[in-house]
Amino acid sequence: MITVRYFAAAAEAAGVDSEQVPAGDGAALRADLVTRHPALGPILDRCALLADGRRVEPGDPVPAGATLDVLPPFAGG
Template sequence: MITVRYFAAAAEAAGRDDEQVPAGSGDAVRAALLTRHPALEPILGRCALLADGRRVGASDDVPAGATLDVLPPFAGG
């Protein structure tokens, strides 16, 4: 299992700040998140996924025990 942490609009769409999901490839994790939270669909494609601070691509492994941050684009600064 991995810990997923949602931020900003992703947290709003998921209706929670964090949860546990099975480990797997970036694509598998995205699919699991969309199955659990269909409201993420318009947002997740624009989000950066970071596993323990490293960007996750479609085929990258998200290993068990990792923390995955779901970060939508931020404006301003």
């Protein structure tokens, strides 16, 4: 299992700040998160996924025990 932490609009769409999900690669995790929280679909496409501080691409594995941060784009200056 991994811990997924949602931030800003991603947390609002998911309806939770964090949860435990099975480990997998970036593409499988994105699909799983949208299945669990359909409202994440349009937001997740614009989000960065970071596993223990490192960007996760679709084929990158996210091992059990990792923390995956779901970060929507931030505006500011």
